[in-house]
Amino acid sequence: MKKTSRARRFRPVTALSIATSDSGGGAGIQADLLTFAAHRVHGTTALAAGTAQNSLGVFGVETFSAGFLGRQIDAVFDDFRPRAVKIGMLFDAPRIRAVATALKRHRAKNVVLDPVMVSKSGARLLSKAALVSLRVSLLPLCDLVTPNLPEAETLAGIRIRSPADRRLAAGLIAELGPRAVLIKGGHARGGAVRDLFFDGRFFTEFVAPRIRTRATHGTGCTLSAAIAANLALGLALEEAILRSIQYLRAGLARGRFPGKGWGVPDHFPDSGPT
Numbered sequence: 001m002k003k004t005s006r007a008r009r010f011r012p013v014t015a016l017s018i019a020t021s022d023s024g025g026g027a028g029i030q031a032d033l034l035t036f037a038a039h040r041v042h043g044t045t046a047l048a049a050g051t052a053q054n055s056l057g058v059f060g061v062e063t064f065s066a067g068f069l070g071r072q073i074d075a076v077f078d079d080f081r082p083r084a085v086k087i088g089m090l091f092d093a094p095r096i097r098a099v100a101t102a103l104k105r106h107r108a109k110n111v112v113l114d115p116v117m118v119s120k121s122g123a124r125l126l127s128k129a130a131l132v133s134l135r136v137s138l139l140p141l142c143d144l145v146t147p148n149l150p151e152a153e154t155l156a157g158i159r160i161r162s163p164a165d166r167r168l169a170a171g172l173i174a175e176l177g178p179r180a181v182l183i184k185g186g187h188a189r190g191g192a193v194r195d196l197f198f199d200g201r202f203f204t205e206f207v208a209p210r211i212r213t214r215a216t217h218g219t220g221c222t223l224s225a226a227i228a229a230n231l232a233l234g235l236a237l238e239e240a241i242l243r244s245i246q247y248l249r250a251g252l253a254r255g256r257f258p259g260k261g262w263g264v265p266d267h268f269p270d271s272g273p274t
Contacts, residue, residue: 012042014080015232017225018073018099019088019116020061021047024054026264027218032086032225034267038247039229044080046072048090048099055217055259063091066098073102084110084232086225087142093133100137110231113142113178114224115151131155140177144237146224147173149187163194170198180237182227186219197241204238206245215255215263222265223248 017032025031029045036043048069052060064072076082085108090096103111115134131154139145145155153160155176156169170181185194195206226244235243251265258264 012040013232014042014044014082015084015086015225015228016044016046016073016076016080016082017086017088017228018046018069018090019048019086019221020091021050022053022218023051024217024259026055026258026262027053027221028088031218031221031264031267032088035222035225035247036229038267039226039233041229041232042080044076044082046076046099048095055257055261055263057261061091063095066094069095070098070102073099073106077102077106077108082108082232084112084228086228087111087113087138088221088224089116090134091130092127093130096130096133097137100133100141103141108141109143110228111142111144112224112228112231113138113145114220115145115147115155116220117151117154135176139173142178143231144180144182144227144241145173145178146182146184146220146227148184148220152183166196167198167203170196170203174198174200182241184220184223186216195241195245197238199237206242208245208249211249211252213252213255213263215252215257215265217262217264219248219252219265222251222267 015036017029020028022028022030033043049061049063051058149160152169156172160166160169166183170183173181180199183196191210192207193210197204223244226247227240230240230243250269254266254269255263256266
C-alpha cells in the first residue's frame, strides 16, 4: 500500500501583545490583534486589565493579578516563542514589574513599548506611582518606546515646546535604557505630523501631511503593534517604523465610525470598499 505523506505544517510568525482589553474594540488588545492580522502575523495576548469602554469614553477598569499576568506571558513563550512583543497599558507598578520579570526570564526580543498613560477621553490609565517602575524596570528591556508628546514630557521630565526640546526629550528618555525612542508628533499643531526617531546616536524625522479625521481612537496602539509585527517579520527598526507609519496613515484615510463617538483606523484598507 502506498503511504501518503503528511502535509507540512505551516508555522506562522507570532507576536505577543501585553496590554488591556478595550470592550469597544478600538484600542488595546483588540487593535493589536487586528494590526497583527493585517500583517499576517499570529497574535497572542497577555491581559493586564479590562476596561468598560466604548467610543464615548472609559467607564471602568479592572485588573488581572500580577501573578496571572506573568502566567499568561509564560504560557505564550513556552509554546509560541513570539518574535516580537508589543506592550500597552499595564495600569500599575505590580503589573509592570511582573511583565519585566517575565520578559527577562524569556529573553524577549523586539520589545516595543507604547507607554499608555491617559485615554483619549482624558481618563488616567497609568498611576503616577507606576512611572518609577516603568522607568526603572521596563524601559531598559525595550528596543523601542513610542511616547506621544505628553507622554514624552512625563518620561523626560521636561516641557516640550520646540524641535530642540523634542531632541532633548528623546535623549533623556534614551538614557533610561531603551535602545531607541520614537516621539510621535500627532498632538502638535500644524499641517504636518513630525515623528522624531532617535536610535541612541542619530535623529531621523518622519514628516507627512496631517490627515484630518476623528477616526483616531487606538492610533497609538495600532502604530506600536504594526512596528512589532514588522520587527517580527524581520525588518530593521527604522524600516519597520516607516512601513508602520504608512500602514497607520492608510487606515486613518479610510477611518470607520462603528459607534457614536470617536472612530477607528481601518485595519484592512486594501481589502475593498468601506
